[in-house]
Amino acid sequence: MGNSQVIGIDVGGTAIKLGRFSQDGTCLQSLTVATPQPQTPEAVLAVMVDAIAQIDVDNQTIAIGVGTPGPADATGRIAQIAINLPGWQNVPLADWLEAKTGKPTVIDNDANCAGVGEAWLGAGRxxxxxxxxxxxxxxxxxxxxxxxxxxxxxxxxxxxxxxxxxxxxxxxxxxxxxxxxxxxxxxxxxxxxxxxxxxxxxxxxxxxxxxxxxxxxxxxxxxxxxxxxxxxxxxxxxxxxxxxxxxxxxxxxxxxxxxxxxxxxxxxxxxxxxxxxLGNSAGMVGAAKLAWQKFRI
CATH class of the missing domain: 3.30.420.40 (ATPase, nucleotide binding domain)
Known part of the structure; x- marks a missing residue:
């Protein structure tokens, strides 16, 4: 699986950023879409699934990592709360995305993702x-x-x-x-x-x-x-x-x-x-790294 890839996603209040990454951290393609208003979990999920399809046309990717604006649970499955997004309480986002895409998914807090991104390719190296x-x-x-x-x-x-x-x-x-x-x-x-x-x-x-x-x-x-x-x-x-x-x-x-x-x-x-x-891409990069770590094939 030398040429396999993952998708890193950063969900924000105004924009959702996605990137398709190789194992060495090269971003092969990226896409930014507007966060739907109001930012309900169902509306955000629909936009994410559509964007994933656009960035993964030939179905090359093996896993998905997502950063959300608030704490995730210890298993990396549930967005427990997103302080600045309405209606986000105990959202089983990983389950939802896996059901829609068929790809194993891990989620974490957006700042944690940024930290992992900076550790991997940025100021924390x-x-x-x-x-x-x-x-x-x-x-x-x-x-x-x-x-x-x-x-x-x-x-x-x-x-x-x-x-x-x-x-x-x-x-x-x-x-x-x-x-x-x-x-x-x-x-x-x-x-x-x-x-x-x-x-x-x-x-x-x-x-x-x-x-x-x-x-x-x-x-x-x-x-x-x-x-x-x-x-x-x-x-x-x-x-x-x-x-x-x-x-x-x-x-x-x-x-x-x-x-x-x-x-x-x-x-x-x-x-x-x-x-x-890494500027605005830190969260997306870190989410991709978490996907690699969790699903090291």
Missing amino acids: QFQNFMLLTLGTGVGGAIILDGKLFVGQRGAAGELGLITLQPDGPMCKSGNQGSLEQYTSIQAIRRRTGKEPAELGMLAQAGDVNALAFWQEYGRDLGIGLASLIYVLTPQAIVIGGGVSASFEFFFPAVQAEIDKRVMPTSRMGLQIIPAQ
Whole structure:
């Protein structure tokens, strides 16, 4: 089966990205389709099945991996909840896709998929122990320990964005208050500034004093959150991905300063804080890698 292939799928609130991958990580074909509105599980399934047929015309693929926006169960079969998608509760997505396509399917949280993608082909390649934070609509996380994804007892570990930053801060959909996500997500940036992260990035690039000050404050909040995570895991690296990471250069100095101040040298020796490398394709790449791992033929 030297030339066999898998499909990696990243299900997001606005777009579904699919790629057909060979075993070395080469993407042979990719496709992005709009997520149906409303994003009910049945509607999303129909769009996925149609897109899979388009990307796998000659039925070359042997397995499917899917990243969904929320925790999957420990067996990689059920999308337990998708915080930002309506009606997604205990959706047996792997069963559904297998029934429609006849191909073995594994699912995981989208940030876990991004972490696996970065570990395979991106910024995490040279590290056995690292964590990924995705700074997007929400803030997701992934933990790679000894080269393997750490998912905890029931599959839901690594929700790094949901740790508490300010006990009395804004309510989070998770039920937590003042979670790291409520200070560092795209939605949090809009709430705090009335602007889009990309605009704040361009303003900072042009030397705008207010934008530069905002990114400094942002980096401080992120650094405070990371300090807690570093004490627990002492990783070799922290990889920063998601849409907001486009402004990494503007918030990184404040992140580093905060970590240097708050974390004992014994816990941060040699720690690297680096931007992710795979951009928007990380989730799709990681989903493909999970398919390879699960169904190594």
